[in-house]
Each structure stands twice: as structure tokens, then as C-alpha cells.
Amino acid sequence: MDIGTLLGLLSGFGLIVGSIMFGGGGLGGFIDVPSVLIVVGGTMATAFIMFPMKIVFGSFKVAMKAFFAHDTDAASLINQVVMLAEKARKESLVALEKAPVDDPFIRKGILLVADGTEESLVRAVMDTEISFMKQRHRQGQGVFKGMGTMAPAFGMIGTLVGLVKMLQNLSDPAAIGPAMAVALLTTLYGAVLANVVFLPLAKKLEERSQEESLYMEIAMEGVISILHGEHPQIVREKLLAFLAPALRGDK
Template structure:
């Protein structure tokens, strides 16, 4: 679980709620029609922007930011180095009997075992990488859309409230409370956009980049295995994908 995402969301809402309570009038920040306008309008717009399936899957995509456990790239490199060692000591065909947990890496290795050309293997793996990025961009786009539309519908709700207020100016004492209620929709929209939707969009973007890095390491690793590179050379080549601080020292 990514505890940082949970801490950020809970902490963000916690600070806002604490500030409201310290202000002495928490009940003044609750308005059901404002909530309906902001949340309902935001999701309605996103349904227009994206296919139904993408929007419905938003919850599942959002949970990925909490439950995603980033694999250790050094584990991937060690696995590929071990496969390279097996291929050099025995043969490429021997890799068929090696247990490979990652389905993407296994697909690439099996293509090599089947005698596919290096260009074909790389092409198949890169196509899957490209479509993975495309699927992830859809999920990121939904949250970006939510983050864009929430403040917009907050402003729409405020305008509705102002119109209602201006139509009832006979009672000056009611102007202040009516203005406060009108501003609540802008408040709700800003909070949802900046505490939930836009941060989740950025986190999903980072997750996608991490996954793409692992897949690029696997593509290069499979290519090196097919070329018959020495395991040490394979390890050094793949560690070049990582920042120096993340590289595992050679034993």
C-alpha cells in the first residue's frame, strides 16, 4: 500500500476540517444543494468527456494509487541476469523450463525460445508497452477531467446562488448568509480538485512511468539474452536505466 497517498488525502481533509472547526461555525460549511451541484455536475461532465466504461472504472483506477506496490527494479534485473546466465551455460531453449513470474517478461522470453527474430520480439513487447501507456492515460485523463470540472461547477453553483440572492434583496439581513451559501460551491469544487482529483491524476502518471520503466528494462534484457550477452554485461546495461542511488552494487 502507498501510505503517502492515504496520508496526503486524510491530512488534507483533516487540516481543512480542523480549520473550519476552529473558526467556530462548522455548520455553516454544510449545504446539500451545493454538494449535489458540484459532485453531480462534475461527474456528469466527465461522462460526456469519456466513455462510460472509463468513468465507471475510475474507482478501480483510484484504488491503484493506494494499493499499488512498486516492484524493486533490482529484482527484475537480477531475474534477467539469471536468465542470461542460464541461456549462456545451457541454451536459449533451456529458458522454456525456467519459472518466470512476470507475464510480460515471460512473453518476451518465450518469443526468444520460439526462435523469433530480435526485431519481432522487440516490436511485440514495445507494442504492449505503448498500449499500456495509452490505457493509463485514459485513467489519468478521467481524474484530470474531474479536477478541471469540479472548480468549474463550483463557480456555476456560486452563480446560481448569486442569482437567487439578487432576486431577493428586500431583506438586507439575508444577503450575508445567502452570499456565504453561494460561495460554498466554489469551496467544495476547489477542495475536491486540489485534495483528491488532481493529486490522484499526478500519482497515476508517476505509477505509469514506473511501470513503463520496468517494461523497458525487460525489453532490453530480453534483447541482451537473445544476443548472448554475458550476465555481468546484461546487469550493467540494465542498471543504466536506474539512478545511481538505486543501483545494486555488484557482488
């Protein structure tokens, strides 16, 4: 689990709630069901308008990537590719068919190499998978970016609704307070949802996608290097070039 995502969400909401509590009064004055319906309901409704239903529902599954990261240990990946390169040089490319490879992406590339597939086709197949992976991830990110854009807008809509209700009941002092609560709380809810939940999650998913894309690109270059019969140490140095110096073990 990514502790950073969970810690960020908890601390974000915790600081807001804490400031309310320390400021005097309780949380009761900041809870308003009509405001929740306007902001949350309206934001979800527009998400179904902007995106196909299956993409909206799928985005919640994609959101789990913000909490549970895919195993993208580049150092372990490079070690695995180097071992495969050593096996290919000592035995043959055909021997790679029986090599124990758990990652389905690497496995697909290794099987193509073992079958004697040309470099252009191997690269095309693996490039296509990377491209469609990015496209799937962009769809999930787009849903959260869209909701992050619309939540403050519905907060403003709620504010206008509250102001209209207030102006309609200026002669009744008892009705002014609830109307103002809707007006102000919808703006608060929209801002919190957008800036604490939706937009940060979209950014985290974007970072996850970049990490996974880099992992797959390293794997692809490793597979191509094995196809060329390059020396394992050359393969290692070539793949380490993808990583920041700190991740290579350089000083």
C-alpha cells in the same frame, strides 16, 4: 499500500477541517447539500459527457493504483533477468521455456526468445504492449484531470446560482444567508475536490505509469540482451544504467 497517498488525502482534508474548527464555530455551517449536488453531481455528469461510460467507470479501478502500487522493484527484476541470462548461457535459449517466471510481460518475451523469434519481432511485440499500457493509463489520468478542471468550474456555477437567488430575495433578509452559503460553499467544494483529490490523483497515476513503463522497458532490454547471448554481468551493467545511482548501490 502507498501510505503517502492515503496520508496526503487525510492530512489535506484534516488541515481544512481543523482550520474550520479552530477558527470558531462548527462544521454544520460548511455543509450544504445543494452545493454538493452542484459540484459533485455536475462534475460527474460532465465526466460522462467527456469520456465513454466504460472509461469513467474504469478510471475508478485505475485510481486504486494510486493507493496500491504495482510491484515494480527494478533491482529484483534485474537480478531475475541476470539469472535467466546465466541459464541461457549454461544451457540454451530453449531451456528458458521451463524457467519459473511469474511476471506475464517477462514471460511473454522469454517465450518468444526461446522460440527463436527475431529481435525485431520480439521488440515490436513488447513495445506494443508498453504503448497500449501507457494508453490505458492515460485514459484514467484524463478522467481525473478532466474532473479536476471541471470541479472549480461548477463551483463558479454554484456561486452564480447563489448570487442570483440572493439578488431575487434582497427584500427577504432570511433568504440572503442560505443563498450566500450556496454561493460561497460551491466555490470551496470545487477548489477542494480539484486540488486535494482529482488533480493530485491524476499526477500520482502519471507517476505510477512512468514507473511501470520503466520497469517494462528494463525487462524488454533484458530479454533482448538474453537473445543476443550477452554475458550476464554485461546484462546487469546494461540494465543498471536505467536506474538512478542511488538505486544501483553507487555512492
